[in-house]
Amino acid sequence: MQRFINNPDEVVEDTLKGFVKAHRDLVRLSERNPRVVAAQVAPIAGKVGVITGGGSGHEPAFIGYTGRTMLDAVAVGELFSSPTAKSFLDAAREANGGKGVVCLYGNYAGDNMNVKMAVQLAAKEGLTIATVVANDDVCSAPASEREKRRGVAGEIFMWKVGAAKAAEGASLEEVRATAQKAIDSCRSVGIGLGPCTLPAVGHPNFEIAPGTMEVGIGHHGEPGTRVEPLKTAAEIGRDMASIVLDDHGLAAGTEVAVLVSGLGATPLNELYILNDAIEAEITARGLVVHKTYVGNYFTSLEMVGATLTVMALDDELKRLLAVEAACPAGL
Amino acid sequence: MQRFINNPDEVVEDTLKGFVKAHRDLVRLSERNPRVVAAQVAPIAGKVGVITGGGSGHEPAFIGYTGRTMLDAVAVGELFSSPTAKSFLDAAREANGGKGVVCLYGNYAGDNMNVKMAVQLAAKEGLTIATVVANDDVCSAPASEREKRRGVAGEIFMWKVGAAKAAEGASLEEVRATAQKAIDSCRSVGIGLGPCTLPAVGHPNFEIAPGTMEVGIGHHGEPGTRVEPLKTAAEIGRDMASIVLDDHGLAAGTEVAVLVSGLGATPLNELYILNDAIEAEITARGLVVHKTYVGNYFTSLEMVGATLTVMALDDELKRLLAVEAACPAGL
Numbered sequence: 001m002q003r004f005i006n007n008p009d010e011v012v013e014d015t016l017k018g019f020v021k022a023h024r025d026l027v028r029l030s031e032r033n034p035r036v037v038a039a040q041v042a043p044i045a046g047k048v049g050v051i052t053g054g055g056s057g058h059e060p061a062f063i064g065y066t067g068r069t070m071l072d073a074v075a076v077g078e079l080f081s082s083p084t085a086k087s088f089l090d091a092a093r094e095a096n097g098g099k100g101v102v103c104l105y106g107n108y109a110g111d112n113m114n115v116k117m118a119v120q121l122a123a124k125e126g127l128t129i130a131t132v133v134a135n136d137d138v139c140s141a142p143a144s145e146r147e148k149r150r151g152v153a154g155e156i157f158m159w160k161v162g163a164a165k166a167a168e169g170a171s172l173e174e175v176r177a178t179a180q181k182a183i184d185s186c187r188s189v190g191i192g193l194g195p196c197t198l199p200a201v202g203h204p205n206f207e208i209a210p211g212t213m214e215v216g217i218g219h220h221g222e223p224g225t226r227v228e229p230l231k232t233a234a235e236i237g238r239d240m241a242s243i244v245l246d247d248h249g250l251a252a253g254t255e256v257a258v259l260v261s262g263l264g265a266t267p268l269n270e271l272y273i274l275n276d277a278i279e280a281e282i283t284a285r286g287l288v289v290h291k292t293y294v295g296n297y298f299t300s301l302e303m304v305g306a307t308l309t310v311m312a313l314d315d316e317l318k319r320l321l322a323v324e325a326a327c328p329a330g331l
Numbered sequence: 332m333q334r335f336i337n338n339p340d341e342v343v344e345d346t347l348k349g350f351v352k353a354h355r356d357l358v359r360l361s362e363r364n365p366r367v368v369a370a371q372v373a374p375i376a377g378k379v380g381v382i383t384g385g386g387s388g389h390e391p392a393f394i395g396y397t398g399r400t401m402l403d404a405v406a407v408g409e410l411f412s413s414p415t416a417k418s419f420l421d422a423a424r425e426a427n428g429g430k431g432v433v434c435l436y437g438n439y440a441g442d443n444m445n446v447k448m449a450v451q452l453a454a455k456e457g458l459t460i461a462t463v464v465a466n467d468d469v470c471s472a473p474a475s476e477r478e479k480r481r482g483v484a485g486e487i488f489m490w491k492v493g494a495a496k497a498a499e500g501a502s503l504e505e506v507r508a509t510a511q512k513a514i515d516s517c518r519s520v521g522i523g524l525g526p527c528t529l530p531a532v533g534h535p536n537f538e539i540a541p542g543t544m545e546v547g548i549g550h551h552g553e554p555g556t557r558v559e560p561l562k563t564a565a566e567i568g569r570d571m572a573s574i575v576l577d578d579h580g581l582a583a584g585t586e587v588a589v590l591v592s593g594l595g596a597t598p599l600n601e602l603y604i605l606n607d608a609i610e611a612e613i614t615a616r617g618l619v620v621h622k623t624y625v626g627n628y629f630t631s632l633e634m635v636g637a638t639l640t641v642m643a644l645d646d647e648l649k650r651l652l653a654v655e656a657a658c659p660a661g662l
Contacts, residue, residue, distance in 0.1 A: 232337045
């Protein structure tokens, strides 16, 4: 492995140490729990707290979205593993400004279980945690079973919108409902060109044969819907947009936000090449691109590949997306 | 090659198309020259224009630093190749607000030649281009021949500081002198763990054997000062800081800005792990970290590796670093 690591079992700890050093103006490690990152400004009295949590290895997700008018706290799991219930609970405690906390997280078995336990534990101490579970990954289940779909990079829009709503002084139920609307407005797809390796394992836990690509791959190498010969970027971008938009079924004229994220080892210029084809397909369908994000927003260690997220916008979502914020990921 | 590309000979064109679509609020392609990116706000009457230029494949450098209170225009070369003199000239024309233009670029033979020609061509039309050439790459020549050193990620600080100074209404000579001070205050080093491949070539143009690393590698795979067995991140981070600071010779108590950039295929969590060790060495030497940047700021296609840049700060540099700006790279 050609990697910058120390002890493979301490990747998460070492990452967090370097992360809070780099961004100490915005974030801190919780004194309650070394697997919780909190915003320097958190908790904010009278504001609904906004938290998430998830496995590590997706940086800048999840920790990089902690900050001002962004997430108040984040529960940190081991690489590709859910945080503990205790960590979700401690994240909620860090974020608790007296108006309740909303946990905006992704649909994975471990996260579901641990968030549910944290909600129960928090209730015992009088802290209400409302939840929204993201399921924007189109290829992880058919539309008829959308509740089974995984959460992927659409979560970033959910966090941004939810945090902006909370900063406006909204109630817990209002923040929950708006974050739910945000993720319901998102559809995502991933394309894998190369696998990733957990340092403690030392070899990839899945394979992508050279000359092929995995369409619909998940953030942990979950198999996609099909393996295809590697196409041109123009074809891949068109296919990604088609998969997302065929599922979305948006009316012509709808304004959308577009997020093209690398999976870790794909260079930025290739993401721009993809974006050219993606936007061409989006506009060919009569949709209007309101804002585009291209970069490494939600990765999977050194996986080669990219994801596309399209969020349909209404006036409220446009307004909340534009709210000024500050977080290490720079959204 | 597991890459998102179309025609390997059109990587730059396709990148630029997707780039200006993604960031049309901030940047545009010049109507004079399809190899020049300009800020939407440029030119700004009465302001010194600030430009750069360089080979492609380093995204977000150079194009991603175009924007408001950042670069006014950028000349774009082919992959790892200098822009033409004509492109540098056209970038200067796009940036010309009537107070002259400063070109802040890196020390490479092609860039030196083409910038020099552009300066002469501009003079014929009454446009003064002042220049600053970056040479922050410590390992590319000994300290006694600093003028031979290459420019690397320290250029980002030079652009940021120069653009902020120009936005304050400074004269051409003041902007030039302050940008010169910024790059003179920078030292950088690169570590290579894996090579990159130019799409039109199809195989790496240099090798890094598994289990080894190249200390002092350049942004195009230029050989470093030594090949070593791959060390731990703690050791590598310490070595990177030592190389830079041994050359810098800063007095204890000096405040510094730190930039840790991935080279394209190194995941963000590993950059944070490096940063932990880098900051430890910097503070062990009695220096004070004022601000840290960690991310893919100046890359080399899908090279595996990282660079460290340390800039010594005075009050003016601190003030200019903090000036609000907007550019696709999000500095």
